[in-house]
Amino acid sequence: MGPAVVPATRFHIKPQLGLLASLLVVALPDVKAWIAAGEAPAFLRFEGPLYFMGPVWRIDWN
Amino acid sequence: MRRALFGIVASSVVLFAAAAHAEPVTVRFTEGVARGFPVLRSASGEVLAQGDLVQVARANRVENRLVFRFHDGSIYDETVTYDQGGVFTLLSYRVVQRGPSFPETLEASFERETGEYRVRYRADEQSAEEVLSGSFEIPADAYNGLLCTVLKNLEAGQSQTVHIVAFTPKPRAIKMLLSRWRRSR
Secondary structure, three states: OOOOOOOEEEEEEEEOOOHHHHHHOOOOOOEEEEEEOOOOOEEEEEEEOOOOOOOOEEEEOO | OHHHHHHHHHHHHHHHOOOOOOOOOEOOOOOOOEEEOOEEEEOOOOEEEEEEEEEEEEOOEEEEEEEEEEOOOOEEEEEEEEEOOOEOEEEEEEEEEEOOOOOOEEEEEEEOOOOEEEEEEEOOOOOOOEEEEEEOOOOOOEOOOOHHHHHHOOOOOOOEEEEEEEEOOOEEEEEEEEEEEEEEO
């Protein structure tokens, strides 16, 4: 059984840092999430830190 | 040093972020009983941890627990209780992170009904454990552990601002903008 192609919507999750915080934090990694689109939306994948200023990790179903 | 920077940054977020408009997310798709086994990987694709997700729904009240057991023995254990009557409302939250995959050991929780929080925190192995507790005003749109649930419920083309409560180790609300990119994959 090959991998299925699932139509998905990709989301961007961005902390809204103020001026000072933006200067102190050189680069907060992008956080992304993929949600299966349609009448029954479902979580597909998450990419980002699991804790503040942590490394980018990926969560999915395999 | 890391902790000091963490606190400064979090404080700055609170001080300099634009005034937050607390707007809970409308429920379009109710959550039900679910069980899943997510995988946590590094950016390069290496499997770091196996997950176990258990979600139990009784009427409008849902409890969701996600545990990642890392190959190095670390644990990430997050429990969220929320209400889904009309809008998503986070009722209680608890997170435990410990082990070599995490720079700091943390056990933190809060409850909306009482407004109370409790944090057990250790900056590193050499540091003494700190225990903090007190009151905290939890934003109506705080969605710790629920971001992906919230994303499923956004209208097409809708962007949404919500909050995440970060533990620095004191709890602080951080504003997050959720927006669609484009259809892909």
